[in-house]
Amino acid sequence: RKEVEQDPGPFNVPEGATVAFNCTYSNSASQSFFWYRQDCRKEPKLLMSVYSSGNEDGRFTAQLNRASQYISLLIRDSKLSDSATYLCVVIPWNNNDMRFGAGTRLTVKP
Amino acid sequence: NAGVTQTPKFQVLKTGQSMTLQCAQDMNHNSMYWYRQDPGMGLRLIYYSASEGTTDKGEVPNGYNVSRLNKREFSLRLESAAPSQTSVYFCASSLGRVNQPQHFGDGTRLSIL
Numbered sequence: 001r002k003e004v005e006q007d008p009g010p011f012n013v014p015e016g017a018t019v020a021f022n023c024t025y026s027n028s029a030s031q032s033f034f035w036y037r038q039d040c041r042k043e044p045k046l047l048m049s050v051y052s053s054g055n056e057d058g059r060f061t062a063q064l065n066r067a068s069q070y071i072s073l074l075i076r077d078s079k080l081s082d083s084a085t086y087l088c089v090v091i092p093w094n095n096n097d098m099r100f101g102a103g104t105r106l107t108v109k110p
Numbered sequence: 111n112a113g114v115t116q117t118p119k120f121q122v123l124k125t126g127q128s129m130t131l132q133c134a135q136d137m138n139h140n141s142m143y144w145y146r147q148d149p150g151m152g153l154r155l156i157y158y159s160a161s162e163g164t165t166d167k168g169e170v171p172n173g174y175n176v177s178r179l180n181k182r183e184f185s186l187r188l189e190s191a192a193p194s195q196t197s198v199y200f201c202a203s204s205l206g207r208v209n210q211p212q213h214f215g216d217g218t219r220l221s222i223l
Binding site for chain 2: 002031032041046049087091098100102103
């Protein structure tokens with residue numbers, strides 16, 4: 001089982017839709033969580049950190065469920081510019097290496 | 111605002127050739143990293159440098175060496191390139207090693223024939 005798993009998609013949604021991605025992690029002793037965004041043939045860029053209480057940044061909401069070992073990303077009112085691959089990142093307690101999921105691809109269509 | 115700069119952006123090598131990928135950051139970050147990204151897989155850590163003067167192996171170090179030349183620069187060397195090392199290589203840096211998000215360079219696309 002991979003340490004961090006994501007549905008690869010693709011998720012194809014119309015503009016204005018709400019879409020949600022989940023990411024599961026296997027190491028229960030994980031301490032930090034992030035969502036990164038990666039455009040085609042570009043570098044990953046930090047989208048947002050994920051806090052235990054959940055957090056929101058504009059149209060984006062991230063949540064953490066430690067009991068079930070998953071994090072989620074909700075995008076409201078999708079824009080064409082949201083089309084990208086979204087990478088889930090987990091940092092375990094027992095080391096400080098970032099563990100990346102393979103990413104979920106989102107395409108927002110007019 | 112250069113951030114993390116990688117050179118070259120593209121490279122084609124023949125099996126057995128050697129080369130060094132360069133990375134420099136201007137954010138005064140302490141920690142630097144080298145990853146490879148392959149289709150269908152997440153980024154995998156090759157080597158990292160928690161601070162100037164230290165380097166450690168990551169998840170997939172075989173076939174690579176690194177040098178933390180100074181606080182700004184962290185290079186990755188392939189001594190004898192193999193086709194399995196065809197990949198996109200990303201350098202990243204962070205302020206520290208614990209709970210700090212990483213900032214990435216724009217990648218080096220390396221093909222080994």
